[in-house]
Amino acid sequence: MDSIKFNRAKDYLAMSYIGMWILLKKFKVQVQEGAPSAFFDYRNMSIVIPKEWVPRANERELASLLVHEMLHAILGHWIPLKGSEVDPKLWNVACDVEVNRILEEMNMLKDLENMSVRIIKAKPVTWRTFETLGVLPDDPAETVYDKLRGKIGSRSPNLAEAYGGASGFEDLPTEIVEGKRETVWEGDEEFAREVKETSVVDRSATRRLLAQALAEAIEVQKSAGNLPLGLKRRLEEFLSSKVSWRTELRSSLREGLGKSFRTWQRPNRRGLKNVPGYVRRGADIWFLVDTSGSITKRELSQFAGEVIEAAKYANRIHVVSWDAEVHQVLNSRNVSKLRNLLRSLKGGGGTVAEEPLKFVLSKMRFGDAVVILTDGYWFDEEEEEVLRLMKGIRMRSSSAILVTTEVVPKSAAEAKWKVVKIDVRDKQ
Template sequence: MKPEELLKKAVLNLGKKSPFYYYVLLGMKIVPSKSIRNLKISFSTTGDVMLLYNPEALEKKHVRMVEALLLHEVMHVIFQHFRIKPKDERDRKIWDLAMDAAINQYIPELAAFGVPLDVLVKEGHSVDNDTLFVLPPEWMMFENAETYHRWILDEMERLGRYDVEVVSEFREGVDDHSGLFEEDFPVEMILELTKDRTKKAFNIFGDSLPSGVKREIQLLLENPELDWKTLIRRFFGISIKADRYTTPLRPNRRYDHLPGWRNEYLSRVAVVIDTSGSIVEKELNQFVSELERLAGILKEEIWLVQVDRNVTSVVRYRSGDWRDLEIVGGGSTDLQPAVDYSEKVLRAEGTIVFTDGHTDVPFARRRILFVLSRFHNEDFQKEARRMYGKDAVVVLS
C-alpha cells in the first residue's frame, strides 16, 4: 500500500474509533516531508497546525501502528504541549519523556511496547530494543506531563544519577518533539485556534473519551481570565527572596571581570477556596483553573485552604495538583476562619480568596484579594471594595 493510501486509511480508521480525535485531526494540514524521521507536529507563522509525515518511514509500518502514532501527535496538540518551554537541551529531553508518558498510557498499541518511567530512571539507561514508548510508573497513572517532569527531576536528585542522553539516543526513531518547542511560532494564536476546535469536538463527542482524558481537557478548556502577573505585582508590595543568579547585565561590585548577582523575588501567598454549599461545580472548576494559572506564574508551592463554615483542608499546591485535589466542604459559609488561618498559622504575606460572596466580608490584617464568581453577591462586592479598596476585588465573567 502506498504511504498516502496507508495514511488516509489510518485517518479514516481513527475517525471510526474516535470521532473526537478525528474532528481535531481534520483541522491540521497533513504534509509529506522526507526531512523528518517519522511523524511530527509543527506550526506555521500564521498559527496553522501541520502534521508532517515521512512517506518512507510510514510505508514500513502496519496501519494500526500508524493510527496509534497519529493519535499520539493529535494528543500533543490537545494537551497543549506546545506551551511548554524547556530551560535547556537536557530539560527538553526530560520533557520528551514526560510528555510521552502522559500520552502513551491512553494508546494501547503504544503501551504494549512501553517501558515505565521508574524502570528507566532506576536502571539509568534505555531498554535493548530499538523502539521505546515511555509509560508512567504504575502507581502514577493518569497524570499530566508537568507531574511526570517533576517526578523525573525529583527521582534524579534522589538517586544522584540518570543518563537522559542514553535514553534519548534509543528514542531517536520514535518521536520528534522539536516542532513543539520552536521559539518563533505564535503560541497565543495557536492556543486560541486549537482550543476552539478542541472545544467544538468536546461539546459533541466528549462523553466518549476516557475519564482521565476527559478531565484533562475540561481543565484545559477553562479559560483563565485574570492577568495574574499584573495582579500579583499590584497585590504585593513586599516579596521574599526566592533565588539568586549571575547576570552579565549587572556589574560585580568586587570583581570587575565577573558578572554580578541578581536576586529573584517571589511572593508568599495563601489561596482560600470557598467550598460551601452555595458554590456550584462550574464555579469550582473555574476557581481551580485560575488557581492552576496562578501556580504556574508563581512557580512555587502555594498554601491552599478550603473552607465552608470552618477550615476543611490545608495542603501545599503545585501546578498540576488539581488531578488529585479533593474538594471538602458543602456546608454554610464563613470565610473568617480561613483568613485567620492564613495570617496567623501560615503567616502569608497576602491571601487570595475565591468565593461567591454569599457571606460576610472577613476582616484581614494583611493584604487580601477577593476573586468573585459570576454568580456573586453584589453586596459582598460593594462592602469588600469599601473596606479594602477597588483593586481588592476582581470578578470572573
C-alpha cells in the first residue's frame, strides 16, 4: 500500500511540478516505523517519512511533504547542524518558514497544511506566523533566524506555539531517532556520496554541488511555467557567494578523482558491440607548472602550495616544470621530494605550451586529472596544435583544470577546460 501511495505522489509531481520531481529523485526516500516526524537524515542523504503518516495522507499531501523535506536537503539547511553554534529548534523553524514560502508560491502549501492539521493537529509555520517580529515573505532562513533570535531568544523551544499556535516539523533533528526503515527509492547514490563527502571537509563545495542540481531543476521548472521565485533567489545567492580559488580548485579535483565512466575511446572488454568501454578514473594528478620568465616568486610559491596540498589525497603526483620546453619531471607522492623539487623551480624563458601538453598527453592514463598552473601568457595560445592537444587531454582526463593568475589562454577556453582564477593577494 505504501509503494502505491508513493508512486501516485511521484506521478503527481512528474505531471505538475517536474522540476521538483527531478530534485526529489536525487535523494533516497524511506519510511520509518515510529518516527516522531518527517525529517531529512544527512547521514545517508535520505528523506524519512513516518510509516504511520502514509495511509493518512492522499497523494497530493504526500507529494507536498516530500517536496518540503527535499527543499531542506537541496537548500543545505542541514549543514549548519554539523558543528555550528545555532539554536537547533530555532533554526528548524526558520528553515520551515523559508521552505513553506516556496511551497506557497507553487500552490502546494494548502495540501501540506491539510495533512499537518489532520495528523499533528497544527498548521505549518509561515512568514505570517512571525510577521509581527519583522519577518518578511522573501526572507531566507538565515535572515528569519536572526530576526527570531533577536526578538525571542531563550523562548525559542515554544516560539511556534507562542505565535499563532503553529508548529514546524522536527525535520532537521540534532539527534535522529532510529527505527525500522523501508526504502521507497534509492535516489542518485553518486550525487549523495559526493555531497556527503564534501560536507565533511568543504561546505562551500557542498553548496556548489547542491546549487548545480538546483539550477538544472529550475530550468526545467521554468519551462513548466510555475517557477517559485524563492528557489530562484536562493540559487542566485548560492552563485554570488564568494568562493576562494583554493576551495574551487580542490573541489574540482575531488569531483573528478576516483569515479568510473564509460567512453567510446576504450573498447568493451566483453566484446559487446555498440557498448562503450568502462574506465575507472585514476587518482593521479599531473601538474604542469609554468616556470617562464613572467612567473614571479610569489606565483611559484602559490603553485607549490597547491601541489603539496593535492599530494595529501592523490594516489600519485606528476610535476612537470616548463617554459618553452619541459625541464623537470617528478613522479611521486612523497611530500619531502615534492618540496625539494618545488624549491628549485625558478622562472625563466618564454612560454610555449605545445611541448609540455604533448608530453603529458603521451604519458597520462585515462581518468588522470591534469592541472596547468600558469599566468596564461602563452606565445602559441592560438595554434591549432595546442588546441588539439588541449582537447585531447580534456577528453582523456577526469578533470582538466587551468589555474591562472592573469589571463585565460584562448585554446583553454575553446577546449572547454575548467578555469580557476588565482588572486595572488589571496591569503586564505
